[in-house]
Amino acid sequence: MRRKFHSLTFVFMALLMMLMTFASCSKIQDLLNEGDDDDDDDGGINPPELVEGRMEDIALSGIVRDASGTPIEGVSIVSGSSAATTNTDGFFEFDQIQVVSVLNDRSVVRFSKAGYFDVVRSMDADDDAADGASWEVVMCKKENNDFTSIKTYSSSSDQTLQAGEMKIDMPQDGYKVDGTGLSYTGKVKSEMVYLDPNNERFSEMMPGGDLAAVRSDNSSAQLVSYGMTDLNMYAENGDKLQLKDGCKAKLTFPIPAGMGENPPASIPLWSFNEKTGLWEEEGSAALQGNVYVGEVAHFSWVNLDYPEKQGTVYGYVKDDTGKVLPGVRLSIGQLLAPTVTNSDGYYSHEVPANTAFSITVKAQYYGGISQMAFVNVAALSPGESRRVDITLSHMVRVYGRVMNEKEEGIRSTVWVQTDKDKSELCQTDKEGNFNVYVPKDMKGNATVCARTFRGEEVSKEITIHNEDVPVDLIIGNAGGGSSANMIYIFSEILDDAVWPIPTYTSMKSGVIIVDDTLSLMPDEDAAIGLNIAIPHYEREKNTYQDGVLVYAENLGTRHRFVTAPGKKMKCTVQRNGGNFVFSLEGYGSYVNDSTEEGDENAKLIGKDMSYPLLAAFKSLRNIKPVDAGFPSFTPQLEAKAPFAVLITESGKVGKGGIVFYNGGSSDYQTLKNAAAKQGFTNLGEDNDEKEGTMAVFFYSAKKKALISLEYNPKASGITGKTCWTNAEEQAPIYMMVLDGVTEDMLEKMFEDDADDTRSTRVTARRHLNPISKCKFDGFKKKKMFKKLARLR
Known part of the structure; x- marks a missing residue:
């Protein structure tokens, strides 16, 4: 065994x-x-049914920022079996995302980073598929400010936690360890966030995104939020805490500015289901003076919302000269509406009925104007469609497309800069199209720049006057370009070869780092596999020549390449968030397994091969x-x-x-x-x-x-x-x-x-020790194996 x-x-x-x-x-x-047979039975409430999830080919990209608008690097993003990490621009992209079978199918994606509150974003999957969604996500830092609060206190005393004008009264000795159900006494660290609907970034901060909900009778609803809160609680040893069975916390919600006219006597409370991306009705809060008060027995995101039916708002966005404005991102009411005007400046979106709202164009999406442009819209009747046109001040538009050498569109971030100024980052759509509205004082010589998720960059010089500037950008090595993720093998004995290397995305493939050793593990069933081992890896170092081991195998042609003793192999590796981009150049042994012919002096060149991080580890002693x-x-x-x-x-x-x-x-x-x-x-x-x-x-x-x-x-x-x-x-x-x-x-x-455990293990060992499969004569296989083993 x-x-x-x-x-x-x-x-x-x-x-x-x-x-x-x-x-x-x-x-x-x-x-x-x-x-599970946990002691914690959630107070006798039946757990929700298992939600069936599936992976679908839906293109998704986005930018993750903090509350100040600064892009966040290193955010871990997971959707089912797909995973990514934001790059230096806060940018990410997926080709597949998880869809759950609720309310006409919904996409579910989680965003996590140490020091920030998690965000689970969910939208209608049909909209995502049709639009090739481009999301804007804002993550809140865990700190003390006007909407978040960090506090440590004793579990043995009553506590009032407060973020902004929102208050949570916690009971004395009311805590248990989440999962085990064991009572907890000791220090409690709380992390609280309150989102006021009037917060400029409310829609980008909140979980979900479209306020879709399910009522207690299983009917669907569209919500209008009066505010939402989340509370994380931890024991001294880091265990997650929850309210003890039989204990409740009192929530006191302020009435947001502008929503206090004829407030209802009670409003339903909703909790966010992170598996479905839906808000679920779980009680109510009563109006007491100028606040709403309710109770919860379990903490997740809690939302004070009034359910409404829907109407539709549509119209055109133009500037003050009458010119239509394509590519303008609109914020419609409280919704994280991925509403971007089309080439005719047209938009359309469903909104809650019976509720007044505003349509906003934020500065970051339109030339960095000094303040938001918005239009107040009176409440729509259920089922009503209403045209609302929007007029903005004139801005110069720099527009075009980011492509590879095959003229295929590439998702990327795009910006325009001069020596003194820089526009906000914008995203291309799934076809690579972009629209950047530049600040009014950005004139004269400028540069348009684009950067892909993998880190490839391209730029072009332009001149800005008063007219729109068209420009196309071509990134030669991106998105399937002619040399990206390709291996070239040159041999005087065997035929030269060009191998397309897939970007491995399975759960058991990718880059693994243990202490200072980096290894690339390919998909087990990949037709073309590439192993790379780098001893003495350092994150700040990009180029390696000593001890680099490479093993490449083409199962279709039955050819293999392996670095050989005494032969140099140069490897450059660049890290972009959770992705690693490798380039290789060096000599080794190249073998045709069918004929057992071999060339001990073949040359391998690999360019811009990108792979995700699987995991990094460190060794510990006596712990x-x-x-x-x-x-x-x-x-x-x-x-x-x-x-x-x-x-x-x-x-x-x-x-x-x-x-x-x-x-x-x-x-x-x-x-x-x-x-x-x-x-x-x-x-x-x-x-x-x-x-x-x-x-x-x-x-x-x-x-x-x-x-x-x-x-x-x-x-x-x-x-x-x-x-x-x-x-x-x-x-x-x-x-x-x-x-x-x-x-x-x-x-x-x-x-x-596995039909047979032993054969499974043998197969695995062969996969993990690829050198042992080489059959060519005259090569020092034994020494090669020992060298590879030492690296492992």
Whole structure:
């Protein structure tokens, strides 16, 4: 049984293969449908039905900013099995996003970054598909300001938390650990945010985006918000807290400015379902003087909203000379309306009826004008369509298209700059079209710049006077251009070759960093695979020549290329957010497996090959796992773990890693019992009485958490010389812990059942040790294998 794999750099592959040992896809689905046996039963309320999600080919891009409008780099964005990280422009893009089957299908995307409140954005998937959606997202910092509040206090006293004019009264001794249901006493750290509908960035900040809702009778509704709040609470050790069963918090909502005329006696309260992207009715708040007061027994985003039917507003946007204005982004009422005028300056959007609203053009989307331009619109009747035309002051428009060499449109950010000024960033649409309205004082010589999500850039010089300026930008290496993600192999013995390398996007492929070693792992089923290993990797360093290992394989032609001893391979690697762009140039051995012919002096050139980060890890010694940053549900012994590898960054899962213990079977049982007591579902066990080996897997759908344990009595034990390359073989107890493992991810891991465990492991080892598959004579295969093993 032990040890499945000999490389922590391939921990996610190990996870996949080990899970296959115990269950089939159908068994996993059965276990997920059973739910968890947690002590926390949510007060007897039945959990919501499992929402079916699917991945669809919908193009989505966007820019993530903070409340001041500054783009945020390094935001982790996840939608089903797709993941991305914003680049220096706060820009991201997806080709596939998750769609859930509720209210005519909805897209669901989560945005996360340390130090900011998470945002889950959801919109009508049909609109996203039709428009090739371009989103604007604002994330709120966790700090004390006029709409967020951070506070630490004792659980043993009543507390009033306040952000802006919004108040939350917390009960004395009213806390439990989320997930376990255990009562909590001690220090509580609270993180509160309140969004006033009059906040300029309300629509970009709020979860969801279109205020679509489901009433308690399951009918759909369109909401008008009187304000919304979110509260995160944490224990001293970082555990997430919730209100204890039977306890409630009192919410006091102010009546927003402009909404106080004839306020209703009560307004429904709604909570946001992050799986469906919908607001769900959960009670009401009563008018008490000039505030609304209600209670909640569980914290998520809470919204004070009045449901309304819908009408439609439409019209044309022109400047004061009568010229139509295409590409102007409109904010319509409270909705995050992805409404951008078309080439005729036309727009149309559904709005809540019976509610007055405004249509706003924000400065950042129209020339940086000194203040927002807006039109107040009187309430529409249900079903009414009303034309509202908008007139703006004249601005020069710089417009055109960003393309590759094949004239295919490319999604990117675009801006115009001079020596003294720079326009706001704008996004292209799915066809690469852009419209930048430049500030009035931007005249004379200027530069139009475009940058893709992967970091390719292009610019062109222009002159700005009083007329619109058309300009097309061509990025040669972007979006499938002639040399992007291509490998060229030159040989005097075999035919030259050109291989298109796919951008690997599966859950078990991408860039992995362990301490100072970087590896690229391809999709297991990719027709063309590329492995790269870089020892002594440094984030600030871009060029490497010593010790770079490259293995490329074309299954279709049965050709392979591998770096050879004494042959130099130069590798440049640039990081753009969660993506890594590699270029290669060097010599190695090139083999035709069909004829066993080989060239020991072939040259390989690879240009602008982009791959996502799978995970980064760091080694730790003599630690208590939870204290060292492992998830709060991590089982641990009284004795410190002599060695561990912690996930420090990942585009696929949350916190976690691998913990290695010295110990016996009783210690293994202690860890196993600790996991079981938390209500995790046992996915299966693999015990060998003859060998004395044991293994078990636990999963919690509620916590999105996975724990695997293995025990091998014959392991030699962790020593001071142990490192990540040999820890798996030496540790008697091996424990993998991961959070952020969604049900969809778990099911995907079980897509392909293994007919035979041993053959599965052999196949995996061959995949992880590609040098062993080379069949050419005369090459120093043995030394190559040892060199690669040392890197791992």
